[in-house]
Amino acid sequence: MQFVHRISKGSRFNQIYVPASMNEVFEVGDLVEVRLIEKKTKIYTSCNIQLSAFKKKLINQILSILQRITGIEQSFIVGSFLTSKTDYNDIDILLISNKDCEKEVYSRLMTKFDLKFHVLVIPEERFQRLIKICPLTRSMLYYFVSHKHFSLPATTEIDKQHLEFLLMMPEDLLEIKANSRAYYDSWRRLLAIERFLKGEAIDNIAIIKDIERSLGKLLHTYMRSNEPLEEIHLKKIRTHMDQKIHFIRKLLRAS
Numbered sequence: 001m002q003f004v005h006r007i008s009k010g011s012r013f014n015q016i017y018v019p020a021s022m023n024e025v026f027e028v029g030d031l032v033e034v035r036l037i038e039k040k041t042k043i044y045t046s047c048n049i050q051l052s053a054f055k056k057k058l059i060n061q062i063l064s065i066l067q068r069i070t071g072i073e074q075s076f077i078v079g080s081f082l083t084s085k086t087d088y089n090d091i092d093i094l095l096i097s098n099k100d101c102e103k104e105v106y107s108r109l110m111t112k113f114d115l116k117f118h119v120l121v122i123p124e125e126r127f128q129r130l131i132k133i134c135p136l137t138r139s140m141l142y143y144f145v146s147h148k149h150f151s152l153p154a155t156t157e158i159d160k161q162h163l164e165f166l167l168m169m170p171e172d173l174l175e176i177k178a179n180s181r182a183y184y185d186s187w188r189r190l191l192a193i194e195r196f197l198k199g200e201a202i203d204n205i206a207i208i209k210d211i212e213r214s215l216g217k218l219l220h221t222y223m224r225s226n227e228p229l230e231e232i233h234l235k236k237i238r239t240h241m242d243q244k245i246h247f248i249r250k251l252l253r254a255s
Contacts, residue, residue: 071099
């Protein structure tokens with residue numbers, strides 16, 4: 001981004017300051033070109049997220065880069081990077097854009113940072129629908145940082161077809177064997193759906209505590225770390241998942 005303008009003298013708002021030491025170089029009436037080097041970014045957060053100075057600086061740098069990419073309506077930093085001090089593998093980024101910008105975003109971020117990123121791009125119209133009907137989208141945005149103001153709509157809609165789709169993975173895991181992280185993600189999914197149907201806030205930190213209460217802290221740690229599960233552990237997880245699925249279906253029938 002750049003513009004061309006003549007230097008003027010005065011105290012109008014939005015004038016650019018020229019240091020006194022440069023008066024012999026830049027004079028009133030000179031035609032100059034102004035080019036954006038780095039975008040000043042104001043960040044908006046949900047809830048009361050406590051961010052370290054390191055995270056704040058990194059988030060500002062990331063959002064500043066994303067703002068310079070045309071076609072992105074809004075950028076969000078989400079996920080465990082915000083809520084965990086050290087227990088995160090990558091930085092999750094949600095972009096609202098009608099443009100296929102994923103490759104450009106990865107390229108710019110990987111050039112600047114030696115970090116892992118997970119980028120999700122959702123078209124504007126689809127996003128506006130998902131924040132009303134999708135427990136996973138609403139849980140993802142319970143904690144966020146963005147360069148624009150955003151708040152989840154207070155009213156939601158029950159889309160039974162969409163919720164049935166979300167239940168497919170947990171139901172499949174009652175029959176097929178997968179890695180322990182898949183069971184962990186399915187547990188989180190089930191608890192998000194349950195909270196959505198009850199009209200409760202879908203707080204991921206609260207959901208993690210619910211998993212610990214249901215399965216115990218040790219088993220929760222195994223699942224989250226993708227450690228191998230013994231058959232006795234797998235049986236316990238599936239039993240609890242089956243009970244939760246039946247309860248969710250009861251809520252669905254009543255909705």
